[in-house]
Amino acid sequence: MANIDVESEVQGNVWKVEVAVGDQVAQGDVLMILESMKMEIPVEAPAAGRILELRVKPEDSVAEDEVLAVIET
Amino acid sequence: MPGPFRKLLVANRGAIARRVIRACDKLGIRSVAVYSEADAGAPYLAEASETLALSGSTAGETYLNIPALVDCVKRSGADAVHPGYGFLSESAAFAVAIEDAGAVFVGPSPRFLEMMGDKINARALMTELGLPVFAGSGAVADLDAALQAAERIGYPIMLKPAGGGGGIGMRALRDADELSRTFSQARKLVTAAFDDDTLFLEACIASPRHVEIQVLGDGKGGAMHLYERDCSLQRRHQKVIEEAPAPGISRQELDLLATKAAAVAGAMNYDSAGTVEMLRDADGKFGFLEMNTRIQVEHGVTEAVTGIDLVATQIELAAGGRLPEQPPLDGFAMEARVYSEDPRTGLPSTGLLSHLRVPDMFGVRIDTGYAQGQAVTPFYDPLLAKVIGWGTTREQAVGRLLVALKGLEIRGVQTNIPLLEVVLQDDEFLAADLDTGFLDRRRWLPFK
Structure with missing residues (x-):
């Protein structure tokens, strides 16, 4: 068991959050979609596990490398 | 007739805002630049006659905000509004709101924005007027x-x-x-x-070329074309490299298509600058794609091979002016769009432009709305600069474009310049073996 931080690769906004705390996700599942420079950027689960924390909600602005969610594997 | 304008408000940002301000200077019209909080440091604000701040930074709060922009028109006393491209440039509601505020919208009448905004209508109309449609x-x-x-x-x-x-x-x-x-x-x-x-x-046309015709109409049935642009190099349906004339297609075939597009613009009494976008299939058959009722990002390519100032012409047509004389096609021009993005992943790259040097070279034009020290934010599209090379041959245009890209120094954000340089030296590209799948087929390019 380990906790994995899911970080944003870009500066932008949260457009949609596709999961809730407690959800089981597989590696590669889309957790949320960010928007930056008129582009949609899906954020995928780096590993399978359970969503322990969601640190952002739709319309939040996010910085590069900001932690968006924490997955418990 | 609206007559010559005294003051024109630019309802846009970046390279096109700067371009419109330059056209105003040339025509002796005062310019009003509007700017979002994120664009407060933009270099063209100092070049405009007047500036007005918009509150907020998102596109919705600022350059897409019709009531806020109409308010700026009233406060500045502008008698014309240029919408640029993107944002509200093809919004009939915006054009009507500008007219209601007592100013002239520099673009076609709202009915054309509506007509061409509905792609099903546009297809039906073009079929009726005799353009080929797939x-x-x-x-x-x-x-x-x-x-x-x-x-x-x-x-x-x-x-x-x-x-x-x-x-x-x-x-x-x-x-x-x-x-x-x-x-x-x-x-x-x-x-x-x-x-x-x-x-x-x-x-769905397999491996098409994208060829578009620049047209101008005076609203009284008079219309002309300014030849074509080939915009086949795209990624995610966004153009990356554009050129004129379209290579590898006979002049006769292209002139026939351009003449047809101009005739269509005349038949509908089109009253501004517009672009008729066509696809060409592998058998050489053309079909109508859509008509853009605004100035295009790549308008500079046409300006380079015709000597016509398209933005000034657009403003003059809006003021009831006449069409220019048909210019001959002069040389070859190629534009590369420099995007702020990670060249390996294609992901947006934001940050402070710690260094920006725009070279001044013969046969090269560089349009940018940015200056050193300014931030590239996530609020708007990733276009940093448009670099155009002109030459008496296609090879010379490519060569000048390459040298210009090497001389364009950008630090603080990542750009697609390394990819552009590879494409401009690609054998298939140099042989003009182009289609809209060209970039996607290259494994070293992002977003396979």
Whole structure:
């Protein structure tokens, strides 16, 4: 068991959050979609596990490398 | 006749805002620049006669905010508004709001914005006026209607939003299975993105060339063309490299197409600058794609090979002016769009432009709305600069473009310049073996 931080690769906004705390996700599942420079950027689960924390909600602005969610594997 | 303008408000940002301000200077018109909080440091603000701040930074709060922009028009006393490209440039509601505020919208009359904004209408009108159109459907209300229409047209097929643009909500589908699985999802996406959720189908052309005709109309049936631009090099339906003339297609064939496009603009009494976008299939057959009722990002390519100042002409036509004389085609021009993005992943790159050096070279034009020390933010599109090389041969245009790209120094954000340099030295590219799948086929390019 380990906790994995899911970080944003870009500066932008949260457009949609596709999961809730407690959800089981597989590696590669889309957790949320960010928007930056008129582009949609899906954020995928780096590993399978359970969503322990969601640190952002739709319309939040996010910085590069900001932690968006924490997955418990 | 509205007569010559005294003061023009630029309802846009970046390179096109700067370009419109320059056209105003040339025509002796005072310019008003508006700017969002994120654009407060933009270099063209010092070049405008007046500036007005918009509150907020998102596009919705600022350059898409009709009441806020109308308020700026009234406060500044501007008698004309140039919408640039993107944002509200093709919004009939904005054009009407500007007219209601007592100013002239520098673009076609609202009815043309409406007519061409609905892609199904546009297809029907162009068919009627004699432009070639590939097989397609009217509005498909549900999956059953879509499946029936697709059967008639044949797979693969494109599913498109009637009110769309920029490739949003567009899908290429291989067969009935894929159409069935995708239809409701596509509808949801389109409903979220556009006011109009109508979908239609169009034949999917394998490996097409994108060739577009620049037209001008005076609103009294007078119309002309300014030749074509080839914009086949695209990624994610966004143009990356554009050139004129279109290489590898006979002048006779291109002139025939351009003449037809001008005739269509004349037949509908079109009253501004516009672009008739066509696809050309592998057999050399052209079909209408859409008509853009605004100045294009790549207008500088046409300016380079015709000597016509398209933005000034657009402003003069809006003031009731006459069409220019038909210019000859002079040389070859090629534009590369420099995007702020990670060249390996294609992801947006934001940050402070710690260094920006724009070279001044013979046969080269560089349009940018940025200056050193300014931030590139996530709020707007990633276009940093447009670099155009001109030459008496295509090879010379490519060569000058390459040298200019090497001389364009940008630090603080990542750019696609390394990719552009590879493409400009690619054998197939140099042999003009182009189609819209060109960039996607190259494994070293992002977003495979």
